[in-house]
Amino acid sequence: MVAPILTSTTAEIIYPDCDGNPMSDNTKQFRWIVTIKENLELLYAENPDVFxxxxxxWYPVEGNNTIRQAPDIMVAIGRPKGDRGSYQQWKEAGVVPQVVFEILSPGNRLAEMQRKLSFYDRYGVTEYYIYDPDRIDFAGWMRVDGKLDSIEEPQSWLSPLLGIRFDLEPATLQIYRPDGQPFLSFGDLDLRRRAAEQRADTAEQRADIAEQRAALLTxxxxxxxxxxxSL
Known part of the structure; x- marks a missing residue:
């Protein structure tokens, strides 16, 4: 007698990598997203366990692919670097992304931002920051007693988890690393790199000239x- 072939009646749940929404609505929003994300990457470049x-x-609940959110920037401390199609929390040792940033665009609506705040509050985000580059408006929330609570004076705020400092100036938001160095755009970072290379080249040239002079003197x-x- 041939044993019957048992088939699973439970369909595999797919967790899509894309929700169909654009990453940004305009160049200003995109520039801020990239600047914050890449500067945080640089800040933790030597730490393999900060993603x-x-x-x-981000899918926080296994078995439900409709509960999801795509933060503009998120930081998961305690998770390894590496490529992912999505952040499925149950595959990440249950680690909640502790810090989340949203950069507003003219298309963002109050109801949408309230929904995002409720999501991040419900699923355990520790620090949540919003910046509106058009209105030069910065707001933040910090988890206190199990709930995200509004930061009363975010204009000069030090992130407890990241150690970065936010300074809201009349013309823009400035973000500073723990060492006091400002977050820089790709263009500014490249200018600094080239300036450093130029200084190194100049120092090397001076060393070569000094060595040549010493040889001639000898x-x-x-x-x-x-x-x-004998001298």
């Missing part, structure tokens, strides 16, 4: 019958 992502779908002294080592 930073931009516009990555030759001159030897021609005069003087042992340079």
């Amino acid at each position: 930073v992502a931009g516009d990555l779908l 030759i001159k002294l030897q021609e005069l019958g003087i042992d340079p080592a």
Whole structure:
């Protein structure tokens, strides 16, 4: 007798990597998303257990692919770096992305932002920050007693988890690393890199010139019958 073939009646749940929404609505919003995300990557470049992502779908509940959110930037401390199609929390040792950033665009609506705040509050985000580059408006929330609570004075705020400082100035938001260095755009970072390379090249050229002069001096002294080592 041939045993019957048993088939699973439970369909596999697919967790899509894309929700169909654009990463940004305009160049200003995109520039801020990239600047914050990449500067955080640089900040934690030497730490293999800090995962930073931009516009990555986060699924907090296994078995439900409709509960999801794609923060503009998120930081998961305690999770390894590496590529992911989405952040499926049950595959990440249950680690909640602790810090989330949203950069507003003219298309964002109050109801949408309230929904996002409720999502991040419900699913355990520790620090949540919103910046509106058009209105130069910055707001933040910090988890206190199990609930995201509004930061009363976010204009000069130090992130407890990241150690970065936010300064809201009349013209823009400035973000500073723990060492006091400002977050920079790709263009500014490249200018600094080239300036550093130029300084290194100049120092190397000076060292070469000094070495050549020392060699010439040695030759001159030897021609005069003087042992340079005796000087």
